[in-house]
Amino acid sequence: MTTFTQQIPGAIRGRGARTNATGRFESQTREAFDDGWTPDDVEPVQLATTVSPEKAKVIITHNDSPDVGFSASINPYRGCEHGCIYCYARPAHAYMGLSPGLDFESKLFFKPQAAALLERELSKPTYVPEVIHIGGNTDPYQPQERRLRITRQIIEVLSRFGHPFTVISKSGLILRDLDLLASMAERNLVRVAISITTLDRKLARSMEPRAATPGKRLDAVRRLTEAGVPTVVMFAPCIPALNDHEMEAVLESAAAVGAHGAGYVALRLPMEIADLFQEWLATDHPDRASRVMSLVRQMRGGKTYDSQWGKRMKGEGPIAALMSRRFATAKARYGLAGKLPPLDLTQFRIPPKAGDQIDLFDSKTSSVSGEGS
Secondary structure, three states: OOEEOOOOOOOEEOOOOOOOOOOOOOOOEEEOOOOOEEEEEEOEOOOEEEEOOOOOOOOOOEOOOOOOOOOOEEEOOOOOOOOOOOOHHHHHHHHHHHOOOOOHHHHEEEOHHHHHHHHHHHHOOOOOOOOOEEOOOOOOOOOOOOOOOHHHHHHHHHHHHOEEEEEEEEEEEHHHHHHEEEEEEEHOOEEEEOOOOOOOOHHHHHHOOOOOOHHHHHHHHHHHHOOOOOOEEEEEEEOOOOOOOHHHHHHHHHHOOOOOOEEEEEEOOOOOOOHHHHHHHHOOOOOHHHHHHHHHHHHOOOOOOOOOOOOOOOOOOHHHHHHHHHHHHHEEEEEEOOOOOOOOOOOOOOOOOOOOEEEEEOOOHHHHHOOOO
8 A cells, every 4th residue: 555645734724624534445545744844823724615416326225223213314415514523424435535534524425316316215116114314424404405405305305205204413504494394293204303512612613613503503402392393402422521521511401492302422433533533632622632532442442432233322331331320310300301202104195296197095195085076
């Protein structure tokens, strides 16, 4: 393997990753380093975002992981401009021949035919409805959604088919689609999760540079719940010695704005994320970097990460057990421990297309009006 290095003068303004090391599948690698010649007063550089269409053959993907809470999902985008340094989806950018570092948050892909593909897949006679999760990898309401509207088009299809879904985001842009979400909530067809990792705006800007502020996320929870949309708050990731001390405060604030439930996930550092996260700690939080990583390893059997099902989401050992107990106690204290009812799968119908003759005897494509002949 041939290794190339490149010098990047100054920090990358408004981005999470500090470097752009080549993906693990490339035969030639490039990695930035400081050679000592960069002037101390150099201005931070800006990195432009590019957005490219991706031709997908299918839009619903399936997984058999027993600890993610869903088996069917839709991801309108690859990469995410929010730039969250801890994002577990970063390693997937290597499959595109790109870096999980800065490329992940600046070289994005969208699926322009997502709504058409979804309609085609839902219309198959063999399709069996199950709750679909939107945003299992990257945020479906990242900034480019304001212009591209891929997520909204997907929800419009699900609404016409009477198909239940869940969606997770850390963006206030989700409120743009409150009309659709409220309407589907009345039919018990939707549940929303809002990710709130900290109430500290400075930490949020460092850790999630282009995501909504904590206040805007709490406002999104408030407005969603006021509109009747079942909404839970995800304290994810929970990072020992960095944001874990805010766990109770986040849940208390979430309950105050009407959240119906809460969940958490311990910090996950698979593949390239381990190096990216530690680089970020060294630059943004050098005073606690060694402490954070020591506790992370204590939760992961001495490693930076353990991918085993049943362990990867919560960790193991005394630190993980304490985190779990604190979260359960806080949920109960603030009234967030109740379970929401399952979403309704019985309303799924394939809507008739223009020009189709309605079959009065096919309960899956129409309903009898009850009027006399």
